[in-house]
Amino acid sequence: MDLISIRRKYNNIRNIIIISFILVVCAILALIVKEINKNKAEENVFLSYSELKKIVAQKEEEIQKQKEEQQKIEEENRKNNLPQLTEEGKNNVAKIYKSDTKRVFLTFDDGPSSTVTPKILDVLKAENIKATFFLLGSRVELNPEIVKREYEEGHYIASHGYSHVYSQIYSSPQSVLDEYNNCVRAIQNAIGVPDYNPHLFRFPGGFKGGKYDKIKSQAHDLLEQNNIAHVDWNALTSDSAGAKTTEQFIAELEKTVPKYNSVVVLMHDAGNKQATAEALPTIISYFRERGYEFKSFYDIIK
Numbered sequence: 077m078d079l080i081s082i083r084r085k086y087n088n089i090r091n092i093i094i095i096s097f098i099l100v101v102c103a104i105l106a107l108i109v110k111e112i113n114k115n116k117a118e119e120n121v122f123l124s125y126s127e128l129k130k131i132v133a134q135k136e137e138e139i140q141k142q143k144e145e146q147q148k149i150e151e152e153n154r155k156n157n158l159p160q161l162t163e164e165g166k167n168n169v170a171k172i173y174k175s176d177t178k179r180v181f182l183t184f185d186d187g188p189s190s191t192v193t194p195k196i197l198d199v200l201k202a203e204n205i206k207a208t209f210f211l212l213g214s215r216v217e218l219n220p221e222i223v224k225r226e227y228e229e230g231h232y233i234a235s236h237g238y239s240h241v242y243s244q245i246y247s248s249p250q251s252v253l254d255e256y257n258n259c260v261r262a263i264q265n266a267i268g269v270p271d272y273n274p275h276l277f278r279f280p281g282g283f284k285g286g287k288y289d290k291i292k293s294q295a296h297d298l299l300e301q302n303n304i305a306h307v308d309w310n311a312l313t314s315d316s317a318g319a320k321t322t323e324q325f326i327a328e329l330e331k332t333v334p335k336y337n338s339v340v341v342l343m344h345d346a347g348n349k350q351a352t353a354e355a356l357p358t359i360i361s362y363f364r365e366r367g368y369e370f371k372s373f374y375d376i377i378k
Contacts, residue, residue, distance in 0.1 A: 161275035161303050165377040169305040175338035180368040182207040187345035188222040195353035196345050206230050206372040210278040213238035213259030220266035227267040232373040234276040235259040246288035252295035277306045309342035315352045322355040
């Protein structure tokens with residue numbers, strides 16, 4: 077083999093080695109680039125996941141703040157629905173029958189009942205009127221869902237005692253207070269508000285007169301010591317006397333209503349008072365036509 081052939085063969089081998097080296101280097105560089113890109117992609121994924129976690133955490137924090145704000149509002153509303161008998165409120169109750177402007181308080185005793193009370197509530201809701209219900213604890217326990225509806229629809233829930241058995245209620249001044257408290261406990265359970273206290277009582281049979289007059293007077297002092305006011309009425313519909321027609325209701329109102337600017341009307345929502353529910357729309361029209369504004373004891377007890 078001559079020298080030229082040897083050189084040519086050498087150059088070929090060298091070129092093959094160089095090309096192979098270059099190819100190997102390129103392959104290695106390609107792997108390096110691929111790995112770098114992979115790491116960058118993984119880093120981007122990690123960063124995206126971290127950002128996502130951060131966004132989720134921020135959203136959760138916002139939702140929690142909204143919940144806390146809503147709870148704060150609900151708690152404030154709940155407190156606003158808890159009657160507080162201030163000195164102003166006591167003075168307002170004492171002067172309930174006096175007013176420079178015409179106002180009327182629709183009050184219902186002896187409920188709730190499953191037959192009459194819902195009908196009365198339907199009328200009040202349709203007329204956008206808030207009334208005051210003096211409840212019997214024994215009937216509250218039978219119809220807690222109706223009491224809850226009364227409360228949630230903004231009516232004033234007060235105590236008329238627990239039993240409505242005069243001999244039991246008026247056996248002593250303490251019995252009167254016990255009747256009040258037993259009724260309030262039943263109301264608290266029904267509406268799910270353990271600290272609700274109406275600070276308002278209506279003596280069964282009224283405060284004045286009768287054979288229990290002395291006990292009532294003593295009970296008045298005991299109630300006052302426990303920050304409990306009481307109220308009667310100055311207008312009747314005769315539903316307690318058995319009135320059955322709307323005309324009878326209105327005729328009875330006419331005997332007393334024209335005498336007063338401030339009217340507290342006694343009605344009943346016991347199960348046998350269907351006539352009261354039927355007459356209520358006409359009673360409401362009667363007062364509206366004469367310029368009376370409807371009030372509940374939320375407007376009185378501050």
